[in-house]
Amino acid sequence: MNMRVIRSTIVLASSALASLTAAVVDTQASEWGCEVLLCASSSNPSWHGVPACHPPMDRLISAMSSWDFSWPTCPEAGTGSPGYEKYADCPAGWSVGYSEVGHGTRSESSLCVQKGRNTCSRRDECSDTISMPRPSRGDPYYFDISAKDGSVSRHWFNLRR
Template sequence: MHRVWQFSIAAIMSTATLSSLTDRAAASEWGCEVLLCASSSEPSWRSIPACHPPMHRLISAMNRWGFSWPTCPEAGTGKPGYEAYEDCPAGWSAASSFENHGGRQQNICVQVRNICDSRSSGRAGCEQTVTMPRPLRRDPYFFDIRQHDGNVTRHWFNLRR
């Protein structure tokens, strides 16, 4: 009886391990599909019918509790980066409109202008701070992919259907 029980435990463990490896392989395959589709820029993944199933699956999965980004270990990438805002125009600096409220996202662009003429510059009240909303990126997600020569290429994408 003891031997049968040991055999059953060993069979269950083997099945569980095989199932786990199969699940990881499927997750890795999905992660690699996502990476290939997301890194396509001309045309974007939305213009490639074969990319619709893995990307729509990703978008749906992101709304579930405990979501974990599918990765592609073979490509050496993890989950993507995310930058919601474009850089501010030249001469402007990124800042947060919520600084006094604990906000950390730099969602505005700020520029300090001299509003006095050259004879009165340096006087108090000659500086004016101007702000504008910081432009949102059309494609806020990115993967950094290392090339064979060691250079890194950044591929931007979005998850709008």
């Protein structure tokens, strides 16, 4: 057999094998992403109470520590990576506030503030704004899942083991 024919055959076989391997890896990643989505959106009980959810969610939590981590997605569901909101809403009558880090730079929105109340400290300095730490969410991650009727439901979850 001619060397060119052999090289061409090897190159074609290598390309076909690489394509097949990529397709299998993409399919496995998609399946894992769909498992993660199904488990994360479980609410009663949460994924923690569903034994079948422990392997894919434990795999996710472990993979997140890798420097090259990318969230497994579920293209069939039309979702990508989840959203993340560290803090819960402020109580009624309070609004989100920021603390000063220095030189006019603001920190993350970790405060709830209430204006319009006169409060005085022990030094007799009066202020019309009071603040408190903003509550943290127990379930800070979420997926927004669209229904066929166009409505969207938000499913909150956490990644604590």
